[in-house]
Amino acid sequence: MGMENHVKERYSEGATKVVEALCCPVSYDAGLLKILPNEIIDRDYGCGDPSSYVKKGDTVLDLGSGGGKICYMAAQLVGEGGRIIGVDMNDDMLALARKYQAEIAKKLGEDRVVFHKGRIQDLALSLDRVSQYLKENPVSDLKSADAFEVWMAAQRVDTPMIADESVDLVISNCVLNLVDDAMKWHLVEEIFRVVKPGGRVAISDIVSDVLVPDELKTDPELWSGCISGAFVESEFIEMFSSVGFTAVAFDNWDEKPWKVVDDIEFRSVTLTACKPLSSVHEEQIDQGHGVIYRGPMAVVEDELGNIFPAGVRIAVSQQVFERLGMAPFAEQFIRLAPKSPPHPTFFTASPGTVRHPTETRGGDALLNNAGGCGPSSGCC
Numbered sequence: 408m409g410m411e412n413h414v415k416e417r418y419s420e421g422a423t424k425v426v427e428a429l430c431c432p433v434s435y436d437a438g439l440l441k442i443l444p445n446e447i448i449d450r451d452y453g454c455g456d457p458s459s460y461v462k463k464g465d466t467v468l469d470l471g472s473g474g475g476k477i478c479y480m481a482a483q484l485v486g487e488g489g490r491i492i493g494v495d496m497n498d499d500m501l502a503l504a505r506k507y508q509a510e511i512a513k514k515l516g517e518d519r520v521v522f523h524k525g526r527i528q529d530l531a532l533s534l535d536r537v538s539q540y541l542k543e544n545p546v547s548d549l550k551s552a553d554a555f556e557v558w559m560a561a562q563r564v565d566t567p568m569i570a571d572e573s574v575d576l577v578i579s580n581c582v583l584n585l586v587d588d589a590m591k592w593h594l595v596e597e598i599f600r601v602v603k604p605g606g607r608v609a610i611s612d613i614v615s616d617v618l619v620p621d622e623l624k625t626d627p628e629l630w631s632g633c634i635s636g637a638f639v640e641s642e643f644i645e646m647f648s649s650v651g652f653t654a655v656a657f658d659n660w661d662e663k664p665w666k667v668v669d670d671i672e673f674r675s676v677t678l679t680a681c682k683p684l685s686s687v688h689e690e691q692i693d694q695g696h697g698v699i700y701r702g703p704m705a706v707v708e709d710e711l712g713n714i715f716p717a718g719v720r721i722a723v724s725q726q727v728f729e730r731l732g733m734a735p736f737a738e739q740f741i742r743l744a745p746k747s748p749p750h751p752t753f754f755t756a757s758p759g760t761v762r763h764p765t766e767t768r769g770g771d772a773l774l775n776n777a778g779g780c781g782p783s784s785g786c787c
């Protein structure tokens with residue numbers, strides 16, 4: 408469990424009183440705070456505002472929902488029919504968040520929020536259900552321990568707490584850094600699993616500018632204080648790209664570090680990314696599409712290894728062609744539709760293959776048609 412017990416103790420204290428050391432100044436939309444009780448507003452342990460990425464109608468998952476502040480802000484933004492799911496492993500934080508659920512549902516005219524007890528690195532397993540199981544089936548010997556293992560494995564497959572591809576937007580505010588380093592890859596894979604194709608993530612968290620040494624990582628105070636478990640900034644982007652997200656970016660990167668410890672800067676960032684609509688297999692089918700990167704860089708490269716030198720017609724799959732027609736790419740690319748789509752063939756050329764002008768001449772040239780990243784239009 409590594410630091411998990413320290414994290415639990417620290418946030419149990421943070422749920423029952425305001426712990427100043429855990430607070431990183433953030434300015435939230437005051438209009439969205441109006442319906443929240445002070446008890447929740449005061450226990451703010453976030454470092455950014457991922458609620459600003461929520462759209463009408465979204466199903467939103469908040470990882471490490473704490474006292475529920477971001478969930479209740481998001482509940483106002485999704486509107487009628489939208490859904491918010493908060494996940495936290497701490498009983499005291501969950502009790503604080505759930506305490507006001509009925510009151511806020513009444514103000515909204517609808518109960519749009521649900522809180523689950525779970526670990527964010529294991530989104531398939533509900534710890535509420537684990538507690539119930541253990542009450543009814545205490546583990547006292549190897550036989551009952553085996554039965555418990557089998558039951559948990561079945562739960563993850565048959566009735567996962569968060570189902571595959573069920574969420575439009577995953578948000579989180581200052582939590583991913585608290586997950587053990589050994590589980591961070593799994594955590595990012597879990598996030599990818601639960602996002603719908605075309606869905607998005609917006610994660611506010613703390614990153615370090617250089618690698619954090621072990622003597623800081625093993626300090627429980629620094630770890631549970633959202634410092635020494637921070638991702639290194641380059642690794643944060645790389646992990647999200649590696650599991651399959653596209654358009655991975657630091658949408659916010661605080662100029663001023665939140666803390667400097669042993670000459671290492673720890674700052675708040677917000678990472679945004681999209682889950683592609685199609686599989687890697689579909690991404691490789693050539694139907695004659697082309698794009699021109701306008702510049703001003705000499706060359707840019709995407710997560711799939713596609714290389715776009717400025718001003719050069721490059722062969723791309725239909726999926727990449729469509730993705731580059733949406734925000735945030737649309738303004739950077741001129742898109743050239745095929746004259747008449749050839750029979751689909753697999754790419755044999757390496758990324759960066761030039762598309763000859765005659766292959767697209769007579770087809771549509773699509774300029775600047777920014778699409779937006781909404782839940783219905785899909786993103787990427």
Ligand SMILES: C[S@@+](CC[C@H](N)C(=O)[O-])C[C@H]1O[C@@H](n2cnc3c(N)ncnc32)[C@H](O)[C@@H]1O
Pocket residue numbers: 414415418429450451452453454470471472473474476477494495496497500525526527528579580581582585586633
């Ligand atoms: C720094 S607080 C942030 C709370 C909230 N997001 C906010 O903006 O105030 C971290 C929260 O994440 C929870 N947490 C930490 N590690 C977790 C894990 N592995 N799984 C689930 N929750 C976790 C803690 O219990 C705590 O409520």
